[in-house]
Amino acid sequence: MKTFYSFLVLLIITSQITHSEWQYRYNGQGIKASSPQGDLLFMGRENGITELNTKTNEMQNLNTLNSDLKSNYINSMLNLDDGSILVGTMNGLSLIQDGIISSDETICSTYPDDEVRLLYKSEQGTIWTFSSHKVNCFKNGAWKSIDISDSVRYNDTTTYPFDIWRLFIHGEDVWVLFNDNKKTYTKFYSNTIDLQIRIAVVNENGIVKTFQKQDEFPMKQGSYSITDIGDEVIWKNSDSVYIYNGNEWKTTNKFNFKDYTPYWNVDFVKDTDGNIWYTVADDVNTAIFPVNYNVKTGEVTRYLDKIVNPLIFRVKILDDGTIVAYSYNNIYVKKNDLWEEYNVKTDLGLTNNDYFTIFPNRINNKTYLTTTTSVTVPSSSLICLEDKSIIKPIAYDFPFISLTRVYINSRGEGLYEGVSSTPGMKYQYQTAYLNLMQFSIGMITKIKNVEDGNIYFNGMRLKQETVDAPFISTWEDINITKIDMGYSDKDVVDVKDFDSNGDIIYALGSYLFEEDTMSVYVSIYNIKDKTLQMYDKTNSDLPDWYWTYAGMFYSQHDTVEKNIQLDNDKNAWILTTKGLLKFKPDKTEKFPKPRMNPNVYYLNMEYDAKYNDILFFAQNSSKLWYFNTITTTWDSLEIADSGIKGSISKNFTGNGTVVSCKKLIDNRIYASDNLGYLYKYAGQGHFQQIDLNFNGMPNLGCPIHDICLGGDGKFYLATDVGLFYNDNLNSVEDKETELKSDISISPNPASDYILIDSPSIKRDLGGVSDEIKIFNIFGECVLNVGANHEMTQQKIDVSALPTGVYFVKVGKEVQKFVIIN
Structure with a gap:
């Protein structure tokens, strides 16, 4: 059986910075929300906000580094009556007034929760929003918070995981739509449609009622839409349309147009007169067109009836009352009583493979659409329907919206991991930003710079191969080179970790020795002469381990290998479930780990050559553990006393828990934190702050997820807002610096x-x-x-x-x- 652990080590060429000549690469795509303010259009992204002046087409990038934005991940925007824009982020609220972002106003500074998902405003002026489990309302200058967790349960004793998806304001009540399927991602995606929705009805005083069972309301997995007519709530799922009159649910056909029924994946939207717009379709979805339900007369009116074989699947109402309808090839805009048609090819110069978001904007009587996926222009480009102009994103050459890992080789090529502007592009490498997953399958858990100037990684199996093998890989141009670290003739074999010193690479792993027994192995590969030495339980005193099954689960027993580090003398130190092993081909010494809480286990280990300390970070522990290879003694220090100001432990989807602390090419340990500080290890568990001199400040001001002193001689910082790098790497300041603010x-x-x-x-x-x-x-x-x-x-x-x-x-x-x- 294979177990993968998230542990990152990066080897670099130099470790010194003198001048703060930071350069910045980022991606301005991935728009999640947008709102106009005068001539300006603000577009919220996953890494900041783009401000567009629609008069001049000038743009600027705004984020936590150059504004008072609360967080760089934007979930929503809401235009307020005074002309300001309320911005909901992953870490609270901000306000845009006269083009300036601030977070000091009462509505922002007193927000009682962390995350702000979607924003709503009732007819009475109350602001409503939500996080994963809480609904929050702002009324009369104060916030109230309603936690629905205690009411979400199968029965009196059984709760279940849930996540709030949307709100619907119905009079004084708010209907909370929550998904009862536990999500596997950490960020909020409001456009998810494959949901299992339940409902909680709340008001500012608390929970009124819930609908959680099949016999309580028409529950069905799929897409949903909700609206109201007077006191009645209208609910559409993928089966039918229902009306709730305060006592019971009943199906209704009142929204049908002749033999056409509401399209399965369409929202009910209201125009300025309160009438309801949506699309209807035939039984096989070969004809889809927009209709209007008149709430006073109950009449359903068809529009765009002159179109042959229509497939108009979406209708939206803009803030000024303009109605926009979409098909695959055409966009229809209703102004007063007339429809204007725009063909994607002939009118806009695009193709049928260019698609748009469902959130257009109207500014100065012009309609702007935003591309989602496109072959003609970059995604997130703005298309003005009236003058046919195209405004490309502020930045799109760099493919990553945010970065979690970065490694740069001596040719200036990088291996990147993060959130890409292209779906599915998890790992990419330059110069053409090729997707590594196009060539391979499997999980890459270890990526490291090695002194030959290349980047090496484990866990990759080429798609034409049928079984895993103990390879580490690198690349040049678009050619991937795989190095067999031995034991490829064995079953259940992998490279769990590797480390290097000079021209030598040590690989650590295990393979199936007997039916339920695994043998730990160490392979030593010489990069220059390409020789390989292999050691396991048959020719050394390396340990073995076994597993036992309990139903679907299995447990590992005895001395299970985890990580490997090389010291100054090229001794291999191996972290196991029992402690440390000092491995030499002729002898292996054991150093049991100290007693600790059984729920605590080490995430990674790093070796610092100056202090001869092996440093450990443990999950579920407030301590930082270290082992001195000279005195062979263990000790620990509270992380709060280590000199690190913020948090250095981060959780990334797909990687488990990652600690941003690593050994660089000078065999010294460096760390970064969520406040944007960089540190250098100072021995006995302590860290010393390094002055980044970013805008005259010692820290970056946003989380640094990864650091890299690349083989090209540049210093790289991987962040939520993109990649920062510095060309001047001549001397690191090891003294602690503090920002003065006597001005x-x-x-x-x-x-x-x-x-x-x-x-x-x-x-x-x-x-x-x-x-x-x-x-x-x-x-x-x-x-x-x-x-x-x-x-x-x-x-x-x-x-x-x-x-x-x-x-x-x-x-x-x-x-x-x-x-x-």
């Missing part, structure tokens, strides 16, 4: 000038700086003026700088300000 700036926001007040300017107050520098969000110095040492205040002309967030640096002091032109 006051007014006015802030500014347009023409700023007035800086700081003791660092006036010489007789200790001022030592001869320069005042202003940096943009990318760390570029955009303005440098001489300091006037005669006074503490100095006026600086900033009228030539474009709108955005900037940083003033006077000596060691840094302060942020905003420019609005």
Whole structure:
């Protein structure tokens, strides 16, 4: 049997940074929500917001690094009556007012939950939203929170996992639609249609009732839509349409048009008169067209009836009342009583393989559609129907929306993992960003830079192969090279981990030795002469282990191998379920691990050459464990006392729990955290902060998921908002630095000038700086003026700088300000 563990080690060429010349690569696609504000269109993505000026077509990228956005993952946007836009993120609320993002207003700062999914506004002005288990409402300047967890249960004693999907406001009540299937992903996707929906009805005082059983309401897995007519709730599932009158559910045919019934995957939407729009279809979905249900007369009216063989499957109502309908080849816009038709090919210059989101926008009497998948233009391009203009995304050459792992070889080619703008592209490598999964199957758990300048990884089996084998792989151009680490003639064999020192690669794994017994093996491969030495229980004292079955599950027993690290003398240290093994071909020494909670197990281990410490991070533990290879002693330290400011343990879909702590090419350990700090190991479990000097600040300001000092001599940071890299790698500052903020700036926001007040300017107050520098969000110095040492205040002309967030640096002091032109 095979067990895979998430453990990442990265080997690099150099470990030193001097100047903060950070460059940024990101992807501006993956739009999840959008809202207009005057001439501006704000498009929320999974890694920030794109601001588009529809007059000039100028765009800028906004995220937590250059704005007060609460989180970079945008779930929803809601236009408020005062013209501002409420932004729901994975970590709270932000507000866009006059083009500026802030999170200080009461509605944002007092939000009682973490995640904000979809946003709604009732006719009475109450704001409603939800997270996975809670519904939150904002009324009369205060939030209330309703947790539906205690009411979600099969019976009086049995609960079940659930996840809120949508809300529907019905008078003073809110119908909470939740999915009772446990999700395998961690982020919210509102467009999921294959659901098993139950319902909880709540108001601002709590839960009113629930519908959770088959005999309580028409429950069926599939797609759903909900609306109302007066006091009646209209519910559509993939079978039929139902009406709830407050007491019972009844089927209805009132929404049928002759022999046509509501299309299975369509939403009921209301126009400005309260009438209901949707599409209907014949029995085999060969004719689909839009209809309108008049709530006063009960009449169903067909539209676009002159079209032959229509397949118009979607209808949307825009904020100004404009009605937009879609087919595969045409878009129809109803303005007043007239329909305007736009053909994808002849009118827009696209193809039948170009598709659009169902969320168009109207700005200055123009209709903008957003492409989803496209062969003609990049996805997330905007198409203006009226003037046929095409506005491409702010950035689309770099394929990853967010990054969880990055490795760069000496040719500047990288192996990336993260959320891609192309579905299914989990692992990609340059220069053409080829999808590794196109060539292989299996799980890649270990990826490492090696001193020959290449990147190596395990866990890959080419698609034409039928069984797994103990390979580690690398590539050049589009050719994948696989190195057999031995025992490929055995069954149930893999490479669980590997490490390198110079030209030597040690691989650790196991294979089926007998019916239920696995033999641990170590293979030593010389990169230069391509020789291989193989050791297992037959020619060394490496251990074996066995498993037992209990129904569908099996348990591992005895000394099960986990990870391997090489020290300065090329001794191989092997982490097992029993402790540490110091392996040499002629002798293996055992060092049992200390007693700890049985629910705690090590996630990974790293070796630091300066302090001869092997460092361990354990799951479900507040401690950081370390073992000194000279004294052969164990010890531990509370992570809170280690010098790490934030959290370095992250959970990524598909990788389990990943710890962003790793050994680099100088055999020193580095770590990064969710606050964007970088650290270097200082011995005995302690870390020392490294000054990244990003916009004059010591940290990045958003989570750093992975770090790489690549074979090309550049320093890389993998983040939620993309990839940052630095060309200058000459010296790392090992001293701990703290951000000073003794500067006051007014006015802030500014347009023409700023007035800086700081003791660092006036010489007789200790001022030592001869320069005042202003940096943009990318760390570029955009303005440098001489300091006037005669006074503490100095006026600086900033009228030539474009709108955005900037940083003033006077000596060691840094302060942020905003420019609005």
